[in-house]
Amino acid sequence: MKVNGFAHPAPSDPRRLLSDHLRHDLGLTGTHVGCEHGVCGCCTILLDGAPVRSCLMLAVQAEGHEVTTIEGLAPEGAPLHAVQQAFHECHGLQCGFCTPGFVMSVVGLLEQHPQPTDEQIDEGIAGNLCRCTGYASIRRAVKRAAVLSAPLTPDSSTPLTPDPSPLRGEGANPPT
Amino acid sequence: MKPPRFEYHAPSTIDEACALLTSLEDAKVLAGGQSLMPLLNFRLARPAHLVDINRVAGLDRIYERDGGVGVQALARQAAVEDSELVARVCPLLSDALRLVAHRVIRNRGTVCGSIAHADPASELPAVLLALGGHVVARSKRGDRKIEAGALFAGVFETSIAPDELVVEAWFPRSPKPSAILEESRRHGDFALAGVVRAGDRLALFGVAPTPVVADAKDPARGLQPSGDLEATPEFRLHLVRVLTEKAFAA
Numbered sequence: 001m002k003v004n005g006f007a008h009p010a011p012s013d014p015r016r017l018l019s020d021h022l023r024h025d026l027g028l029t030g031t032h033v034g035c036e037h038g039v040c041g042c043c044t045i046l047l048d049g050a051p052v053r054s055c056l057m058l059a060v061q062a063e064g065h066e067v068t069t070i071e072g073l074a075p076e077g078a079p080l081h082a083v084q085q086a087f088h089e090c091h092g093l094q095c096g097f098c099t100p101g102f103v104m105s106v107v108g109l110l111e112q113h114p115q116p117t118d119e120q121i122d123e124g125i126a127g128n129l130c131r132c133t134g135y136a137s138i139r140r141a142v143k144r145a146a147v148l149s150a151p152l153t154p155d156s157s158t159p160l161t162p163d164p165s166p167l168r169g170e171g172a173n174p175p176t
Numbered sequence: 177m178k179p180p181r182f183e184y185h186a187p188s189t190i191d192e193a194c195a196l197l198t199s200l201e202d203a204k205v206l207a208g209g210q211s212l213m214p215l216l217n218f219r220l221a222r223p224a225h226l227v228d229i230n231r232v233a234g235l236d237r238i239y240e241r242d243g244g245v246g247v248q249a250l251a252r253q254a255a256v257e258d259s260e261l262v263a264r265v266c267p268l269l270s271d272a273l274r275l276v277a278h279r280v281i282r283n284r285g286t287v288c289g290s291i292a293h294a295d296p297a298s299e300l301p302a303v304l305l306a307l308g309g310h311v312v313a314r315s316k317r318g319d320r321k322i323e324a325g326a327l328f329a330g331v332f333e334t335s336i337a338p339d340e341l342v343v344e345a346w347f348p349r350s351p352k353p354s355a356i357l358e359e360s361r362r363h364g365d366f367a368l369a370g371v372v373r374a375g376d377r378l379a380l381f382g383v384a385p386t387p388v389v390a391d392a393k394d395p396a397r398g399l400q401p402s403g404d405l406e407a408t409p410e411f412r413l414h415l416v417r418v419l420t421e422k423a424f425a426a
Contacts, residue, residue, distance in 0.1 A: 014184035014226075017217075036177040037214035038281060050254070050283045056213040057284070060184065061230055105280055112279070126363050127278025 001062040003028070004072025010063040019043040021059035022069055030070035030100050034129070041128030044101040045069050051108035070100035073107070082148035083107050083141075092141030094132035102128045106142050115146055179216035186228045190314060190343060193229050198316050198339045200225045205341060207249060210277065210285035211293045235343070240265060244309065244348040249341065253282035253290070268307065268350035268374060272299045275356065278364045288342045291327075294334045294386070297366040299356060300345075301328055302387035306372040306379035309347045313340035328386035351375030357419045358382070361406055368407040369415035371395070373423040383412050395420040 001010055003026060011021050019036075022028045022045070034040035036055045043054040046068035054067075073081035080088065083106045093099040102125065109116060109124030116124060121142045130138060185200075187193040197203055204223035206212055207230070215221035229235065229249060236250040238259050245266045247256055256262055257273040269287075276282055276290065276299055290300040291311060304311075304324040311327060313320045313336050320340065327334050336342060351374055358370030358381075367382045373392075381387045383401040391397065401412040 015179050015181065017178065020178075036217050038210060041278075041280065044280055047284075051280045052284045053210075053280060055217070056209050056281075058179075058184070058209075058213075058228075060186070061209075061228065108280065108283070123274075123363075124279060127280045 001059075001064065002066045004068060010060045014058055014060050016059045017055055018045070018057040018059045018062055018067070019054040021062075022054060022067070025059075028069050028071050032097055032100055034097070034101075039129070040098070040101070041105060042098055042101040044104040044128070046104055046107065049111070051104050068104075070103060073103070081107070083110070083145040086141045086145035086148055087138075090137050090141035090144050092133065092138045093130075098128060098130045098132075102130065102138060106145060109142065110146055110149055114150065116142065177217050179213075180219050180222045182216075182223055183225045184228065185225060186231045188231045188233065190232055190235065190341065193227055193232060193341055194314055194316050194339070196225075196227050197341060200227070203227050203338070205229060205289075205292070207289040208252065208285035209289075210281050211289065211295065229341070238262060241346060244307075244346055245269065247287045247345045247347070249286060249288040249343050251287055253285045253287055254279060256287050257282060266307070266347045266350045268354040268356060268372070269300075269303060269347050271354075272303045272356045272372070275299050275358055275367075275370075288345050291345050292334060292336060292342045294328050294332050295366070296331055296385055296387070297368075297370075297382040299358070299367070299370065299372075299381065302370065302372045302379045302381035303356065303374075304345060304347065305387045305389060306374040306377050307348045307350060308374075308377070309345065311336075311342045312344040312346070313337070314343045315340040319343075325389075331385045355423045357423050359415050359419065369401070369412045369419065371416065371419040371423050373420075378420060378423070380416055383416055390416075390420075392420055392424050 019033050022031045032042040034042035038053045038056045044051050045054045048066050083103050087093055105128050113120045121139055185196050202223055203225035206226045206228040235248050237248045238251050239246050245262055253273050263270050294301055310321050310323045313322055329335055355373045358367035360367045369382045372379045378390050378392045379387050380390050383399050396413045396416045401409045403409045
């Protein structure tokens with residue numbers, strides 16, 4: 001299997017989960033493991049470009065396929081991937097445990113919907129759990145990532161401006 | 177949270193897969209793995225053999241057949257969700273797929289796998305039942321058509337024999353109006369209760385050991401849903417009535 005562009009042999013033990021193989025055998029500990037039954041989304045990686053749960057795959061199943069982990073999104077020393085940059089700018093993380101999974105899911109979401117609506121954003125990140133941020137800044141990060149990854153327009157070179165729209169579920173008073 | 181020991185088989189043809197299912201004792205078919213892998217990780221399932229069909233080529237097609245849509249065993253839920261053919265011929269299936277877990281799960285999960293797994297709270301078995309579709313089960317003995325009405329036998333139980341592989345699920349054209357409605361605690365969770373309307377036909381899920389056909393005028397009649405932390409039996413019956421009313425109001 002190819003992991004982040006490099007060929008690796010699959011493990012000999014078919015019981016090895018892909019998530020464990022990445023972390024323990026290849027040392028790619030950026031892929032986090034939360035629930036190990038597909039609920040939390042922390043272990044999301046790209047399989048041939050599409051986000052999947054690495055805890056719900058056997059490593060041997062990835063043989064012949066291309067796996068991308070959070071480490072492979074931006075080469076070492078290169079600028080961050082647009083989605084990583086957006087999470088950084090928008091404070092889309094606190095403790096960071098769920099972040100690699102969110103980033104990989106959002107890469108897939110923007111592949112499917114380059115300019116996602118609010119509803120598509122919610123749908124796209126619904127499979128990832130974050131216990132710190134309350135999701136508001138993650139939603140903002142997804143919007144920012146859509147701007148950053150759009151083909152270069154005058155807009156995308158401008159610095160981040162605060163989102164004027166009120167955040168759902170935040171703020172003390174509803175608009176009157 | 178690691179799978180128990182099993183012997184792994186990765187056949188490259190359907191014939192090879194069927195031969196394995198015939199000769200092996202206590203074998204499970206692994207397709208998308210989005211239900212089976214959690215069961216293995218929890219060790220709720222401990223099959224002696226896993227027959228992984230993901231290496232079988234040409235088993236992921238979605239096609240028009242007999243006025244409906246045929247979905248092969250390795251067609252991923254996301255591919256079926258995005259299929260223009262499915263949107264045109266059986267939009268009820270497209271609508272139902274958007275309620276199945278999350279997109280990342282659907283990137284890997286399969287339609288046939290969902291049906292063969294027969295979770296009583298899952299959407300696709302109820303859609304197959306409401307539409308009156310069937311699956312095609314292949315074994316060394318030949319192909320067998322199993323109508324949805326004869327397929328679901330109990331919680332996670334079907335009439336698919338141990339030596340059979342579901343190679344196709346067939347969904348009839350969805351009549352107008354059709355609708356699927358469900359209630360869950362969080363988007364993407366298993367439904368507390370759900371209803372599928374296909375024209376005049378109604379199927380319910382999440383309220384019995386299998387999906388069931390019901391009378392739209394009195395949908396909760398005869399139901400004895402179980403209660404758990406998320407919903408009491410009474411609440412599930414209430415949901416069935418309300419969701420049915422909504423589905424038939426459209």
